[in-house]
Amino acid sequence: MGQLSVMFSNVDVEFEGGLWANWPPAPGIVKLIVRWIVFPLNSKLVKFGSCDKYGKLKPLYAVPVEESK
Numbered sequence: 001m002g003q004l005s006v007m008f009s010n011v012d013v014e015f016e017g018g019l020w021a022n023w024p025p026a027p028g029i030v031k032l033i034v035r036w037i038v039f040p041l042n043s044k045l046v047k048f049g050s051c052d053k054y055g056k057l058k059p060l061y062a063v064p065v066e067e068s069k
Contacts (some may be wrong), residue, residue, distance in 0.1 A: 005042040008034050009049025012057055021055070 008031075013021040035053045039046055046053075047061045059065070 002042050002045050004034060005038045005046050006049060008039070008053070008055075009046040009051055011055050012051050013055030014057070 007024075011020065011023060039053045050057060050060065052058050
C-alpha cells in the first residue's frame with residue numbers, strides 16, 4: 001500500500017491544464033480510500049511527494065527554501 005500512496009502523492013492534477021486530473025483510472029472509492037486511509041498510514045513516505053493528497057503541488061520537503069533579498 002505504501003507504493004500506492006507514493007504514486008498518488010506524485011500525480012499533479014493541474015499539469016497541462018488538468019489533462020491528467022482523472023489519472024489513474026481508478027474507481028472513486030479507491031481514490032477515496034487512498035486519500036483518507038492510506039495517506040495517513042504512510043505519512044512518513046508521502047511527505048517526500050511533490051503533491052498533497054488532492055494532487056495540488058506543495059513545497060518539497062527536502063529542498064531548502066532560498067531567502068529572497
